Amino acid sequence: MGETPDQIKRDIERTRTELTQDTDRLVDRANPKSVIDRRTHRMRLRARGMKDRVMGSMPSPGSSGSSPGSAVRQNADQAAEAVRSAPQQAVQQTQGNPIAAGLIAFGAGLLTASLLSESQSEQRAAQRLQDRAGEVIEPARQAVSESVGRVREQASESARDAGEHLRESASERARSTGEHAQQEARSATERMRDS
Secondary structure, eight states, X not given: OOOOHHHHHHHHHHHHHHHHHXXXXXXXXXXXXXXXXXXHHHHHHHHHHHHHHHXXXXXXXXXXXXXXXXXXXXXXXXXXXXXXHHHHHHHHXXXXXXXXXXXXXXXXXXXXXXXXXXXXHHHHHHHXXXXXXXXXXXXXXXXXXXXXXXXXXXXXXXXXXXXXXXXXXXHHHHHHHHHHHHXXXXXXXXXXHHO
């Protein structure tokens, strides 16, 4: 026997509901805002995971009973996936924006440089640079100390000259004041005699 009309109606309603749900999911998936939100959420999760790997994180108490080995394995898998997908994501996200590409490359270089230890050749180069800097710094230091010495000598000479000038000026004024006082005394004496 065939299907009853009620069964056909239910099948049509179920199919219609599934089609509506599928259409809604497709519209939501294709919506630019939803795409940006999903990518932002994914990048935040990856950044948080990378931060936890770099900084280290302890599993929270009461978390699922996973062993430390499985957590390490999971973190290693996540790190490997992030490293594998990073170049493609960087290319996609910086397409048409050379400044962003340059900043990402600069940051990647800094991160790589901070993770790598110094090689022996880098250490030797730094030592040579320090030795050469010492060769340059020492003459400059001597020149500065000589200049300071000359400035001190000039300042002391100027102070001596100013002191002598002040002394001469003071003695000259004292002499002129003394002479003036003597003249006043003589004129006062003469006026007394006259009166």
